[in-house]
Amino acid sequence: MPSKKKPLGRRRARPTAAPKKAPVQKSKPLVAIYDLTDCEGCELAFVPVVEAVAKTCEIVEWRLTQEKRMDIGDRKIDVAFVEGSPMSAEDREFLGKLRERTKVLVALGACACIGGVPALAGTAEREKFMSLVYSPEYKPKSDTPALPLDTVVKVDYYLHGCPVLPEMAARFLEQVLVGKAPDKFGGYPVCLPCKAAGNPCLLIQGNPCLGPVSAGNCGAPCPTFGKVCYGCTGAVKGGNFTQMRHKLAEILGEEMAEAHLRIFLKDEKGKR
Amino acid sequence: MNMAGSNIDRFVTKIEGHGHIEADFSSSSVKLSIDEGERLFEGIVVGKRYEDVHFITPRICGVCPTAHNIASIRGIEAAFGVKPTETAIALRKAMLAAQIVQSHTLHLFFLSLPDYLGIDSATGLAAKNPKLLKVALSLKNASDALLKAIGGRQVHPTTTIVGGFTRFPTQKEVEASLKLIARTMKDAEAARDACAKAVGDFAPFHRETEYLSLDDYYGDSDVLTSKGEEFNPSDYDKNISEAVKLYSSAKYGTRHEHGFLVGAMARQINAGRRKQTGNTFENNVAQGEEIVEFLAEAQRNLEKAASLGLKRDELAVEFEPKEGVGVGALEAPRGTLYHKFWFDSEGFCTKADIITPTAQNLTNIEEDANAILAQNKDKSQAELQRLLEMLVRAYDPCITCSVH
């Protein structure tokens, strides 16, 4: 009984949504690179990347290479990479403003993603260390520990690594520039490239390797060269931290195992 | 920008890290203030096992991580009494040399040379002198490749451990590296000549100071001073002091209550390869020359390592951690770097002291800046500001290092 009269759902004359043609983009996408408190290793790793994609985008701000800021008018920045951790009111204000004029904000490197090595000093430790390192009258420039960017502003993508791997950064930049949503890093652990390289396993030899819970996008340089992985490329998706802790505790003892995990990794609960 | 209600000018300089100059042009006094957040590495390493210490300290600086890495390792080795094999030492030296080439290249081409050539940035360099940019990139690529071949990664090495290495490069890799060096040598020479030409006779001021450097860049020697003194690097704390300044998150090195200079120029002066003229801008010429010297040094050490056979059983020597104190000193790209660690009997770090070249130079930079103002009274404020910025850059200060 095909009923023609009574529509069973509401119909609506349907304009075929959205403009038919996206406006042709004449100018190149604008890319900017900033740094906060950090070691600048990621920026360095970025030099060859930028060189490779220089033709497809315009680098508008990069303090390391420019004396004067370029005037980009009120155009928005398409992709901003921020390296390092905010540690002061000034930093936080800068990030807030940057967020407003940036389409895609990327945390570049371990410091920006999770606070990096400097974040190993928390608020309590900082007070203690501060008096060790500086004089009692000294007033710190920083008012927080090294914070991940996303404690201050919304971050669109995370490019982990200490330092970030040029190949990884290149692929990422290339993808955002073509309009492809970039790969999500951290789908497979360091053990994958490690085994693809045919390495003997350090864990089996009794060394505290974090390969099983760390993202393998780095390509496993450390285990390949016989050094344990510290997980500087971030945690692998669904990493089994409970078991990793057990295994590490066998090797290092419980307390040290925790400390070892903390150097570069946030665990499954986002705790560092 | 002129701060409201004061006659102090603050301007930001293009350097590695965050810092700015505060100049009071009316009274000719200049302060260099470092704004980077305190990172407290000397605290962070406390309580860490020795093998984590030298993985953590390179994160002080991404521009000279190898220097920090090796300095830490040498400090730890001194504390435990470890003597690595000859091959390991040769390879470490090659890494350090490559690090110096890499760091100098970045500094000269990205930061300093554009000053002399009157352009704003490295991108400007691409437009104005693409040949020179090619030279820069070739040197950067070569030093990256060397560091990667020996250290496993170009930033933050991973093969180096206390006692030696986890892996030696293969004979093939060494041969490839040597070929690469041979190919790059003419670019190094071009870089050196470009520096000499760019700086030319630029000498807006002269001021006498003391120059400090290790006799041997790997640190197996005394520290020499241009005043003819010598001291053992492990006595650094008796010979140089670090002062906390309330306006800066970095400490300021002094000796006999005055500033002193470390770095390329100091190394060359103490080695008798450069005359003392008191013109700090010559540091950039010295850096250019060092690019050639250290590329050759990397070559010599790689050849030596290869001739020793890169034997697996010489990778690393065995040792037991023990209670002790050790100082590791070496010539980092920007000057003498000291790492001192205290360990307990199980190899856990109980205390650390790190003195970076930039921190040592800070007092001298301020003294030079004041001299520039005093010796250039006829110049406009804008010109003076420019001179001051160039001066700071000529030192190649690494702010990240100085605030560790």
Place this chain on the structure above:
Amino acid sequence: MLPPIRARVEDARRISPDVIHLTLSPERRISDWKPGQFLMLSALGVGEIPVGFASYGKKEFDVSVRSVGGVSTFLFGAKRGDHVGVRGPFGNGFDVGALAGRDIVLVTGGCGIPPFRSFIHYLRLHRKEFGKVFLIYGARSPADLLFQAEFPDWEQFMHVLTTIDKPAEGWTGCVGFAHTRLADVRIDKPAEAAAILCGPPMMYKPAVAALLAMGLPAERILLSFERRMRCGVGVCQHCAIDEKYPCTDGPVFSYKAVLEEMPDAL
């Protein structure tokens, strides 16, 4: 993995805020496909994804792609005259032979409708072979109901029952998840009827329960599975469920087969 065949985008229309409808003509003819089969659609340099045929015919065909991730977002920006790669057809599709003569209930939600459009095209050509046909279609919001413009045409020969998840302004139709509209389906002999489901993972359990309650037999409740797929030819193992490969043995399975051979699949 064989390389894809190059295909030209003959038409590209955005048919909802996040779905693009492409008409593709491959440079080399691909084998005939059945409704419910799928192909691997790729953009060279970007990646490859499985999508269902959204039309039925010979040389040219349609696909509808929802922008959800890497490849689909890139394809969402495709324009007429662009080139993409196609590989297929893959999978078993709906067994139109076995469905002949029966009343059929199609249940879909979200971006599960494209294969049904292919079936509807087939139905139009072979209308006499089937009994009553109902399309139950749930979407997040009115704007997400794909192919609305074609509903009047479809309603000439079948029933279209729509619903949206949450009340929305200007929407006077049904509100609720897709399976709730099964109550409006009137079939004379449910035991002889068949149903096909294609939609988001969470739709299957309640919809199957409702169909069983209506009296449809498990062997004629067909489920089209969406799984991660990389090769389309039963090698890469991503889609495998127990001993079955949705890409070669599926993606369409009867509920009976699911119960017997992959009990944990839902």
Place this chain on the structure above:
Amino acid sequence: MEAKTSFKASLRVSKRDIPALLGVLKPAPLVPAKERFLPYEGAKVDFDENLTTNSPVKTEFMPDGGASFRFDFAKKRVLPQGKEPAKIIFGVNPLDIRALDILDGIFLAKFPAYAARRKAATVVGAGDFGKSGASFDLFLHDEGLDYLAIAGSEKGRALLSRHKKFFRKGEEKTVQRGEKPAWDPTLKGDMEDLRKAVKNADPSVWEKVATEQLCLGCGICSYVCPLCYCFEVEDGVPPGAKAGARCSRWDSCMLASFTEVAGGHVFQNALPLRIRNWYYHKFARATSERGTPDCVGCNRCFHFCPVAINFREVLKNAAANPRKG
């Protein structure tokens, strides 16, 4: 390669001469068992039959990140399949050769890049011929001080005749390669029983691996297995380059990302489910597809597992604990 099981061979090479042979082979051979040869001097040349290397033989034919085909990115055209460089893989253990039999069956027809790599390679097996599969060009059957050289293909015969001086003629022998899978499931009964055991195992079997046996979910057991061949597809275009390749990356069903679909739903999010899938693939799905499990018993998965999970024990446990109810 010849599918027959009985071979005649008369040429022998002394173990002492292997290093010299390796030195003259062209192209320079890949020696998966290199660790055991080094240094090349000396008479001690030994191939461990069960476990010669960390790397399974799939590494050569389905390498991590290997290109399936290349394309011109700008013109959006697939480029013709190039020629693969010739290589000699020397000292492949017999179980890996058996694994190659299975891999060939899966990939040769469906994967032109695999076929091209296979075609360009010369596989020289070594060890106990009785355990070997058929996918070798030359096999060096261990006979104490000597190897008996068994040619399995034209390529193998050509290699023998090119390097005549290393091989001396002895009396002709007939040797049998293993017909039945050499794999020993340590269970009574055959592959079909094993399949049923895995299918019917109680979920607690897999949970036990995850919790009591501390499985890390790292996937090492997949990477090192010659018959774990699941892959992820990734397009690689170096920045600024005009050409790129569609590459297959290794993957593992032990990883959470393996069954993730758009929108973030993960079908096998719990580790015990992923462990189950690993066993299911090898011992149930593969057996129902081809009659043999995707396992040759090389033991690598056990040997390289950081927490030493022994698959044989798990299988025994599965057989002993059928699903309740």
